Amino acid sequence: MERELARRMEDGIEVRLLWRRDDGALVVTVHDERSDETFWLEASTADVLDAYRHPFAHAHELRLAVA
Numbered sequence: 001m002e003r004e005l006a007r008r009m010e011d012g013i014e015v016r017l018l019w020r021r022d023d024g025a026l027v028v029t030v031h032d033e034r035s036d037e038t039f040w041l042e043a044s045t046a047d048v049l050d051a052y053r054h055p056f057a058h059a060h061e062l063r064l065a066v067a
Helices: 048-053
Strands: 002-010 013-020 026-032 037-043 064-066
Touching: 013 048, 026 048, 037 048
Parallel strands: none
Antiparallel strands: 002 013, 013 026, 026 037, 037 064
């Protein structure tokens, strides 16, 4: 089960910050409506706000999954 902590939308890109109850992980999801591509990454508590604000900068550093 996930709880949404924050969401923002800009220029067709939706970024969400989620907290997973089962393992306590913080996850940033990014969905590009134009290309219909989605990726998500897990972030540490220390990095999560920066990852939420700048997910593309963090995508290469953190565990990344593409849907």
